[in-house]
Amino acid sequence: xxxxxxLEVGDLVRVVKNNIVLEGVVMPATEFTSPDVVILKxxxxxxxxxxxxxxxxxxxxxxxxxxxxxxxxARTSISGRGTLRLSMISTGGTIVSKVEYETGAVxxxxxxxxxIELAPELLNEVSELEVIELFRLLSExxxxxxWSRIAEEVAKRIESGAGGVIVAHGTDTMSYTAAxxxxxxxxxxxxxxxxxxxxxxxxPSTDSVLNLRACxxxxxxxxxxxxxxVMHGHxxxxxxxxHRGVKVRKMHSSRRDAFQSVNDIPLARxxxxxxxxxxxxxRYLPRSSLQNFTVRAKFSxxxxxIKAYPGMDCGIIDYxxxxxxEGIVLEGTGLGHVRRECIDAVRRACEExxxxxxxxxxxxxxxxxxxxTNGRKLILAGVIPGSDMLPEAAYAKLSWLLAxxxxxxxxxxxxxxxxxxxxxxxxxxxxxxxxYHG
Amino acid sequence: xxxxxxLEVGDLVRVVKNNIVLEGVVMPATEFTSPDVVILKxxxxxxxxxxxxxxxxxxxxxxxxxxxxxxxxARTSISGRGTLRLSMISTGGTIVSKVEYETGAVxxxxxxxxxIELAPELLNEVSELEVIELFRLLSExxxxxxWSRIAEEVAKRIESGAGGVIVAHGTDTMSYTAAxxxxxxxxxxxxxxxxxxxxxxxxPSTDSVLNLRACxxxxxxxxxxxxxxVMHGHxxxxxxxxHRGVKVRKMHSSRRDAFQSVNDIPLARxxxxxxxxxxxxxRYLPRSSLQNFTVRAKFSxxxxxIKAYPGMDCGIIDYxxxxxxEGIVLEGTGLGHVRRECIDAVRRACEExxxxxxxxxxxxxxxxxxxxTNGRKLILAGVIPGSDMLPEAAYAKLSWLLAxxxxxxxxxxxxxxxxxxxxxxxxxxxxxxxxYHG
Numbered sequence: 001x002x003x004x005x006x007l008e009v010g011d012l013v014r015v016v017k018n019n020i021v022l023e024g025v026v027m028p029a030t031e032f033t034s035p036d037v038v039i040l041k042x043x044x045x046x047x048x049x050x051x052x053x054x055x056x057x058x059x060x061x062x063x064x065x066x067x068x069x070x071x072x073x074a075r076t077s078i079s080g081r082g083t084l085r086l087s088m089i090s091t092g093g094t095i096v097s098k099v100e101y102e103t104g105a106v107x108x109x110x111x112x113x114x115x116i117e118l119a120p121e122l123l124n125e126v127s128e129l130e131v132i133e134l135f136r137l138l139s140e141x142x143x144x145x146x147w148s149r150i151a152e153e154v155a156k157r158i159e160s161g162a163g164g165v166i167v168a169h170g171t172d173t174m175s176y177t178a179a180x181x182x183x184x185x186x187x188x189x190x191x192x193x194x195x196x197x198x199x200x201x202x203x204p205s206t207d208s209v210l211n212l213r214a215c216x217x218x219x220x221x222x223x224x225x226x227x228x229x230v231m232h233g234h235x236x237x238x239x240x241x242x243h244r245g246v247k248v249r250k251m252h253s254s255r256r257d258a259f260q261s262v263n264d265i266p267l268a269r270x271x272x273x274x275x276x277x278x279x280x281x282x283r284y285l286p287r288s289s290l291q292n293f294t295v296r297a298k299f300s301x302x303x304x305x306i307k308a309y310p311g312m313d314c315g316i317i318d319y320x321x322x323x324x325x326e327g328i329v330l331e332g333t334g335l336g337h338v339r340r341e342c343i344d345a346v347r348r349a350c351e352e353x354x355x356x357x358x359x360x361x362x363x364x365x366x367x368x369x370x371x372x373t374n375g376r377k378l379i380l381a382g383v384i385p386g387s388d389m390l391p392e393a394a395y396a397k398l399s400w401l402l403a404x405x406x407x408x409x410x411x412x413x414x415x416x417x418x419x420x421x422x423x424x425x426x427x428x429x430x431x432x433x434x435x436y437h438g
Numbered sequence: 439x440x441x442x443x444x445l446e447v448g449d450l451v452r453v454v455k456n457n458i459v460l461e462g463v464v465m466p467a468t469e470f471t472s473p474d475v476v477i478l479k480x481x482x483x484x485x486x487x488x489x490x491x492x493x494x495x496x497x498x499x500x501x502x503x504x505x506x507x508x509x510x511x512a513r514t515s516i517s518g519r520g521t522l523r524l525s526m527i528s529t530g531g532t533i534v535s536k537v538e539y540e541t542g543a544v545x546x547x548x549x550x551x552x553x554i555e556l557a558p559e560l561l562n563e564v565s566e567l568e569v570i571e572l573f574r575l576l577s578e579x580x581x582x583x584x585w586s587r588i589a590e591e592v593a594k595r596i597e598s599g600a601g602g603v604i605v606a607h608g609t610d611t612m613s614y615t616a617a618x619x620x621x622x623x624x625x626x627x628x629x630x631x632x633x634x635x636x637x638x639x640x641x642p643s644t645d646s647v648l649n650l651r652a653c654x655x656x657x658x659x660x661x662x663x664x665x666x667x668v669m670h671g672h673x674x675x676x677x678x679x680x681h682r683g684v685k686v687r688k689m690h691s692s693r694r695d696a697f698q699s700v701n702d703i704p705l706a707r708x709x710x711x712x713x714x715x716x717x718x719x720x721r722y723l724p725r726s727s728l729q730n731f732t733v734r735a736k737f738s739x740x741x742x743x744i745k746a747y748p749g750m751d752c753g754i755i756d757y758x759x760x761x762x763x764e765g766i767v768l769e770g771t772g773l774g775h776v777r778r779e780c781i782d783a784v785r786r787a788c789e790e791x792x793x794x795x796x797x798x799x800x801x802x803x804x805x806x807x808x809x810x811t812n813g814r815k816l817i818l819a820g821v822i823p824g825s826d827m828l829p830e831a832a833y834a835k836l837s838w839l840l841a842x843x844x845x846x847x848x849x850x851x852x853x854x855x856x857x858x859x860x861x862x863x864x865x866x867x868x869x870x871x872x873x874y875h876g
């Protein structure tokens with residue numbers, strides 16, 4: 001199922017064999033493709049499979065997708081008949097994968113023009129729509145240093161007067177990035193909306209169009225200045241939800257309504273086809289004035305997220321400490337536990353200045369480490385209870401704090417403080433989903 | 439919030455100070471207890487706080503809870519007026535914590551007599567109720583070697599003619615143990631029911647009584663011979679669910695209805711107060727004859743469960759390989775991805791014979807590694823897609839296969855085969871919970 005050595009999907013290559021010259025873009029191999037065969041999309045649009053055995057193969061141009069996170073900052077812009085200045089920062093993911101599927105090439109993606117082709121009505125709502133392609137990465141390849149660059153780019157758009165910023169993003173780690181941006185961008189004058197797609201934009205079943213169409217509605221109607229994830233609320237095209245970035249999680253590998261709020265309710269919904277905006281959650285950070293907007297975009301790369309399991313290898317904690325890690329978020333069991341055997345390793349880590357935060361793999365609910373012996377021992381060892389924070393949000397928060405707050409005691413204190421509604425002190429009954437019980 | 443050095447909850451101690459001798463059991467410290475003060479429950483039932491400064495402190499008897507997993511195998515039994523032979527194997531956890539809260543002591547827990555006192559109606563249903571205390575551990579301290587001992591003990595009860603076996607278990611890792619037992623115990627002639635409590639049995643709000651009362655109903659009425667988790671389906675005492683052990687997860691840190699089926703629906707429910715049994719799921723393993731029952735109780739301790747996250751340290755995989763691990767279950771993102779940077783470490787692990795299985799941290803849905811580049815590269819590197827298995831179930835399955843199947847190619851093949859309904863090929867719409875959307 002792979003391509004011959006050195007050739008990757010999207011590369012423009014020239015194959016010379018038996019005096020025949022073929023030039024084309026490398027297409028994805030199928031499971032029936034022999035390992036020595038490359039499938040090329042030729043200039044005439046036809047695909048051809050050719051064996052590279054005894055052939056001269058030359059890569060004319062590497063695909064953008066494999067350059068690996070180099071900032072592109074290609075910018076396109078288009079004028080509309082509306083009043084909203086909307087910016088979209090593209091980081092990659094399925095939502096901008098239309099071109100890849102159409103041509104096999106992975107060229108700088110979704111332009112403003114292509115975005116309008118997907119959702120023409122945007123022209124009625126925006127005075128200007130600009131699209132900045134920052135990078136073109138699958139979201140599992142993003143790291144805390146990418147979060148920094150996204151935060152800086154969003155800040156630039158806001159400072160230049162955008163009335164809403166869309167971040168097109170792969171869905172795999174979208175909730176991590178959303179949480180990270182929520183800590184980095186404060187006193188927002190407008191919503192920052194992470195948008196993705198579970199089905200690529202060239203498929204009839206794509207969810208990207210509706211998600212994009214909801215963005216100007218949220219940008220113009222929402223009272224909140226928060227980082228939100230804007231994704232389908234239903235498998236049909238009936239409504240889209242804006243979830244708080246620090247309280248959302250991808251809960252399904254493929255459904256359009258994969259993103260769901262955990263330990264909180266969504267901030268708002270947009271119903272289609274009428275595009276009515278409905279505020280669902282009264283607890284939100286209101287829009288701020290542009291003067292008060294701040295950005296602190298740094299993140300530490302020396303934080304790890306470790307899940308506890310029966311018989312967990314405590315040496316993983318020692319390994320991270322020895323490697324110079326500054327923080328560890330534990331995804332413990334139940335109310336916030338790891339096995340007794342690991343408490344010594346945890347204590348040693350804390351003594352060496354590593355900040356350890358406890359969250360729960362139950363996802364719903366709150367850690368409470370005072371109930372059982374192991375929890376109390378962990379607190380004595382120095383572990384910080386993470387309240388009802390999602391492991392993902394706690395990870396982004398700790399990475400952000402360690403890069404922006406010098407004093408470690410202050411980092412520890414701030415981990416337990418509610419900064420941007422990442423901690424929800426009151427859990428109403430409706431935040432726990434209803435399960436099928438017959 | 440801790441006790442003075444060397445003293446642990448449940449220890450029987452003697453404190454001699456200013457010619458006064460106090461003997462009692464160490465109680466949990468509160469957050470207001472000074473570090474030098476120990477709270478003792480005296481023989482007369484009163485609690486007293488005493489500073490250990492300038493005092494002579496002697497531990498007369500260490501608490502059982504801190505001996506650490508030594509098999510106790512204390513057995514008590516009681517006769518009833520019914521027809522069902524029911525066995526309960528106690529491993530510890532909140533459900534058997536009544537005695538601890540009442541007396542401060544952690545002595546061998548729930549006897550058959552005490553179980554009857556909790557749920558007197560059991561006498562009408564059982565011909566014999568036996569209680570075996572195997573160990574008394576918080577479930578986060580259980581390891582794969584404890585799974586082996588529980589499996590062996592359950593097998594003994596079944597072979598001696600039990601019509602149902604209850605395993606009293608802490609809730610933290612109950613779903614891991616349930617999955618492990620499902621692989622170890624095959625062709626079951628009766629249900630094996632893991633039961634726990636989110637509130638200890640001495641509290642008026644305890645859920646343990648209802649969960650226990652559902653067990654004889656399931657043992658006598660259920661058509662299935664499966665390992666199930668028997669826990670509240672609702673926050674009230676209205677009904678209890680029997681979840682398939684390989685498809686259940688603790689989804690909330692504290693709610694009574696914390697346990698929920700994922701990628702499957704519960705097998706059955708028992709409604710109270712009428713104790714009506716209702717089969718919810720037509721897909722189940724039917725009861726087998728006792729002759730066909732088999733047990734293969736071994737588990738490998740050389741399996742790890744690792745969660746992927748943005749910027750994940752790929753060295754963790756190298757660390758596990760170097761330490762001689764035989765298997766790794768990855769909890770990847772989305773359809774089953776880890777960052778591109780880690781693919782080399784994954785390939786090296788597979789080349790050295792480590793079996794790597796991919797699951798998804800979305801929990802719901804199925805991995806599909808053929809859609810995106812990184813997934814395809816992971817398959818080429820040797821990673822086995824885990825279909826819709828929960829990370830917990832995949833972890834127990836791989837640990838069981840590695841201990842029971844010699845040939846590694848067979849282990850790899852069996853990981854993708856459905857053995858005990860741990861893989862569900864058809865996801866009906868109702869298995870995804872309904873979330874609050876206003």
